[in-house]
Amino acid sequence: xxxxxxxxxxxxxxxxxxxxxxxxxxxxxxxxxxxxxxxxxxxxxxxxxxxxxxxxxxxxxxxxxxxxxxxxxxxxxxxxxxxxxxxxxxxxxxxxxxxxxxxxxxxxxxxxxxxxxxxxxxxxxxxxxxxxxxxxxxxxxxxxxxxxxxxxxxxxxxxxxxxxxxxxxxxxxxxxxxxxxxxxxxxxxxxxxxxxxxxxxxxxxxxxxxxxxxxxxxxxxxxxxxxxxxxxxxxxxxxxxxxxxxxxxxxxxxxxxxxxxxxx
Amino acid sequence: xxxxxxxxxxxxxxxxxxxxxxxxxxxxxxxxxxxxxxxxxxxxxxxxxxxxxxxxxxxxxxxxxxxxxxxxxxxxxxxxxxxxxxxxxxxxxxxxxxxxxxxxxxxxxxxxxxxxxxxxxxxxxxxxxxxxxxxxxxxxxxxxxxxxxxxxxxxxxxxxxxxxxxxxxxxxxxxxxxxxxxxxxxxxxxxxxxxxxxxxxxxxxxxxxxxxxxxxxxxxxxxxxxxxxxxxxxxxxxxxxxxxxxxxxxxxxxxxxxxxxxxxxxxxxxxxxxxxxx
Numbered sequence: 330x331x332x333x334x335x336x337x338x339x340x341x342x343x344x345x346x347x348x349x350x351x352x353x354x355x356x357x358x359x360x361x362x363x364x365x366x367x368x369x370x371x372x373x374x375x376x377x378x379x380x381x382x383x384x385x386x387x388x389x390x391x392x393x394x395x396x397x398x399x400x401x402x403x404x405x406x407x408x409x410x411x412x413x414x415x416x417x418x419x420x421x422x423x424x425x426x427x428x429x430x431x432x433x434x435x436x437x438x439x440x441x442x443x444x445x446x447x448x449x450x451x452x453x454x455x456x457x458x459x460x461x462x463x464x465x466x467x468x469x470x471x472x473x474x475x476x477x478x479x480x481x482x483x484x485x486x487x488x489x490x491x492x493x494x495x496x497x498x499x500x501x502x503x504x505x506x507x508x509x510x511x512x513x514x515x516x517x518x519x520x521x522x523x524x525x526x527x528x529x530x531x532x533x534x535x536x537x538x539x540x541x542x543x544x545x546x547x548x549x550x551x552x553x554x555x556x557x558x559x560x561x562x563x564x565x566x567x568x569x570x571x572x573x574x575x576x577x578x579x580x581x582x583x584x585x586x587x588x589x590x591x592x593x
Numbered sequence: 594x595x596x597x598x599x600x601x602x603x604x605x606x607x608x609x610x611x612x613x614x615x616x617x618x619x620x621x622x623x624x625x626x627x628x629x630x631x632x633x634x635x636x637x638x639x640x641x642x643x644x645x646x647x648x649x650x651x652x653x654x655x656x657x658x659x660x661x662x663x664x665x666x667x668x669x670x671x672x673x674x675x676x677x678x679x680x681x682x683x684x685x686x687x688x689x690x691x692x693x694x695x696x697x698x699x700x701x702x703x704x705x706x707x708x709x710x711x712x713x714x715x716x717x718x719x720x721x722x723x724x725x726x727x728x729x730x731x732x733x734x735x736x737x738x739x740x741x742x743x744x745x746x747x748x749x750x751x752x753x754x755x756x757x758x759x760x761x762x763x764x765x766x767x768x769x770x771x772x773x774x775x776x777x778x779x780x781x782x783x784x785x786x787x788x789x790x791x792x793x794x795x796x797x798x799x800x801x802x803x804x805x806x807x808x809x810x811x812x813x814x815x816x817x818x819x820x821x822x823x824x825x826x827x828x829x830x831x832x833x834x835x836x837x838x839x840x841x842x843x844x845x846x847x848x849x850x851x852x853x854x855x856x857x858x859x860x861x862x863x864x865x866x867x868x869x870x871x
Contacts, residue, residue, distance in 0.1 A: 452723070467740065472823065472837060505740035506822025509837070517822070521724045522739045 360389070364567050365411060367395045367402040369418035369476065369554065370510040371441060371528075374535040375587035376416070382583070383574055390567060398475040398510035399423075406431055406559065413568040416556040416575070418511075418529075419476035423555040435557035438575050440590040441529045442549050443477070443484050446518050447540040453524035458542060459492055461525060462499035469514050469523035472507035477514070480550040481527040487548045515539070534588035551590075637854060644851040652848035660826045661834035661849060668745045668830060669810035675746070676754035676806045681799065684761030685787065689773075705755045713751050714819025721747065721820075744821035745828050752816055753809035757802040764798020765791060801864040808860045811853065 368376050373396045380392035395402065395412075403422040406412055407429065415432055417423040418441070426432040447455055453466050461468060471478030489497040505523065508514045514526040515536050529552065533541045556575055558568035574580050581591040652658060686692075687699060705713060721728040721738045728738060738744045768791060776786045792799075814832035821828040823837065831849050838846030 467737075469822070474837070504824065506824050506828070507837075508823065509818075520718065520722055522718065522722050 362390050362564060362567060364390055364392045364413050364564055364571060365395070366392060366414040366416065366571065367397075367406065367410070367412045368414075368416040369399045369402070370396045370512045371418055371477065371531055372396065372416055372554070373512065375531065375584050375589065378587070379575065379580055379583050382579065383571060386574075387567070387570070392571070396510075396512070398471070400474045400476070401509065411561065411563075412559045413562040413564050414556065414558055414571050416554060417476070418552055418554055419479065420553060420555055422476070423557060426559075427557065430560060432557040432559050435555040436572075436576070437553045437592065438556045438572075439554045439581070439584045439592065441531055441552040441554065441588075442590065443480055443527055443544050443552075444530045444533045445542040445544065446515065446526050446528055446533050446536070447524070447542065448518055448521040449538050449540065450521065451540055452521060455525055455542065458488060458544065458548070459496075461503070462492070462496050464499070464503070466503040467505045467522070467524045468500065468503040469506050469508060469517045469526040470504055471511055471514055471528075472509065475508070475510055476552065477511045477527070477529060478507065480552050483550045484527070484544060484548060487550075491548060529588070531588035554589075640847060640850055640854065644847050648844050649848055649851075652842070652844040653852065655845055657825055657829075657834060657838075658845050658849055661829055661831045662852065664742070664745070664826065664829065665811055665831040668742060668749055669807055671746050672749035672753055672810040673757075673803050673807045675750050676757040677799070677803055680754055680758040681761055684758045685765050685791065687758070687762045688765035702755050702758050705752050706759070708752075710748075710752055710813065710815025711819060714748060714816035717744075717748060717751060717816060717820040739820060740822045740824065740828060742821075742827055745817055745830060748816035748820050749810035749813045752813055753806040756809055757799075757806040760798050760802025760805065761795065764795035764802070767798075768794050797867050801867045804860050804864045804867075808857050811856065 366376065366380075373394075376394060376396075380394070383392055384390055395405070395410075397405075399417040399419055399422040402415065403417070403426060406415060406426060415423070415426065416438070417435075423432065423435045427435055445455075445458065445461065447453075453460075453463075455461070455463075455466075460466075470481050473479055473482060485497045485500055488500075506517065508517065511528050511532055514523075514528050515532050517523045518526040519536060519539060533539060556572055558565060558572060562568045575584075585591050683702075687695070687702075718725065718739065720726045721731070721744075723729070723732045723737055723739065731738065738747065772790055772794075773786060776790050781789065812832060813830070814836065817828065817830060818833055818836070823829050823833050825834075829837070831853055835846045835849050835853075838844075838849065
């Protein structure tokens, strides 16, 4: 019994020291402020990079992210999650929070467009958008409550007009899963479980080993991303500074690098 | 309703009178217990209170709720069937036979019980996915498992079957070895012994194990969403519909949750009855 307890304690200490390594550095003289940013899953790579620049400019600030589908983030904010900044992949989730007085005035900070992604070895040998309607294909989309899922359906509507009346029906018959956010669509395609997925151009850039098929501008959808500080934020100045940084030339350049379309 | 309330008020009063009649040290036990009971009970209470409104039945009977309910019932019953069919011989072997590395096999079977379901889902995907360890060979003969109802059953069986094996193993192990020896002397073969002696005597353990497996299979979420994906009518079971419904229509999510709570309560009551009779 004693030996069992000792080994449990040893395991626990090893666990703790493993997670505690970064915290073991000397405590900073000024207290750390944490800025909590809830951002659409598609912003993961760009925002992670931008947080380093922001933290370098604000020495005592740590930026913490929660990346998920915008609809999940909105629900979490509505249920009282303590958040400073919200960046959504669509207007409707932002508008809801603004009208509920949970978010301050929002502004569009970046745009994005859709692309079809394929696994590295392209098992279904897809070469064109028309191939998406081929029976038996495994297509993964985001659920229609997720912004990118909604945009994908809009884009399919436009393809329907271009490629024939039953194109959308045939494509939707190939859908094998409706995922919770865009990164889960990428994961299923990356694992080669799905033959194709519809995601943002920025996701294709963040996963360079995937193949992709461009969607021409007339069939594509322009996703507008709004950002706002939350009315319940205890770090209003810092939150405003983060929004300003995202809108600044430096922030826009980083977003552009990750495949987003800057405002100008 | 008023009768019920009156009765519960009386029960509560009796409870406090009972406390007062004993030494004040009882609070050392009561207060910490109340905290935990509150944590466990309040969410369930909140769920039920929120569910009591006009739209409950329209939500509960909406097409997406019904298709999730139907899929959950079918897949979980199949999972229990698989657990019983393949788990009973395994549990019997574990209870009665001696063979090398038996404790490693027991550890393997207990592992899914403590493993996070997301780990289970990822492991299933890497094993049975299109480019997985086994899935690669399967896709050569045009069998693909991810995103199918079969994948839902596999995920449920993976996380839930060990509960049945565990319960059955204990049930078999508790049977007096002399009974078996007597049956052998009478000339019973292994199968007759199992059918005539072991199965009836371990019956309760087998049934309560099967019910536990059923509740676990009904509640499976993490492994399913990773391995089977989410498609209404094909892989969207009740827990998945609740997760998605949380963002689309809270009403459907609450209606489905209350239904799951109800089913789980009934199944737990059943297992408790079985255990008491034992």
